[in-house]
Amino acid sequence: MINGSESAFSELFELYNKTLVNYVYSFVKDKSMAQDCVQDVFMDVWIYRKKLQSTVLVKPYLLSAARKRLARKLERDHIFFKSTNTDNIEFALDFTIEYKIIADEQQLAQALKLNEILNKLPARQKEAIYLRYFQGLNPQQISEILEVNYQSVNNLIHRAVVHIKSQWGTDFSLLLLLISSNI
Incomplete structure (x- = not known):
């Protein structure tokens, strides 16, 4: 993916998209906003792929990026008084049972x-x-x-x-x- 493989990027997206959307959704309870944030994360990953280190741990990196993207979006939307982090947002995931x-x-x-x-x-x-x-x-x-x-x-x-x-x-x-x- 770092070298421009679109199929590797697609595989990365398929592997982590649902997890990231669910994670962001647990903060804002807005599916559309969660999907937008995650799409922005993947867009940034693709755009800045050459700057990524090949040793990066993918899942933690993407979860962190999604959390930070949400904070930036909320700051832009002036929802949380120009907060630059998600400390003001409550993690509201309800654990459910299969x-x-x-x-x-x-x-x-x-x-x-x-x-x-x-x-x-x-x-x-x-x-x-x-x-x-x-x-x-x-x-x-x-x-x-x-x-x-x-x-x-x-x-x-x-x-x-x-x-x-x-x-x-x-x-x-x-x-x-x-x-x-x-x-």
Whole structure:
């Protein structure tokens, strides 16, 4: 893609477009704005592809670019008093469960319980959990996306996990299974 391969760019777009649109949508709840921001990100990637390093980690880079693009768009639209970051925007993703992959009633009940617990987390913790366990990013990558230090990310994740464990109850092994299967 860096060398101008349109098919590689198309593959990149197909691979990450939905994830990025969902991520941006979780902030603004406006599908059209989310799609516009993501299209702008991909347009910039194509235009400035020669300046990209071949060692860049694609998913964290694109998530960060989408978050920054949204902040710039909101600043331009004067929605958040010329904010240059997304600190004023609440990460509002509601975790949902893929009911079709949950076969038995007990597992479904536990998945619903986890869904409820995750959705009650503070916005910043919810975003950190989303990026860590649902997007598979490491704390360093998350710190770059959220523009906070590494320790802050670890603290956010730790507080979220402690809260989840306290709300969950005794059988923590099933909780880990549910989270690791991205439910």
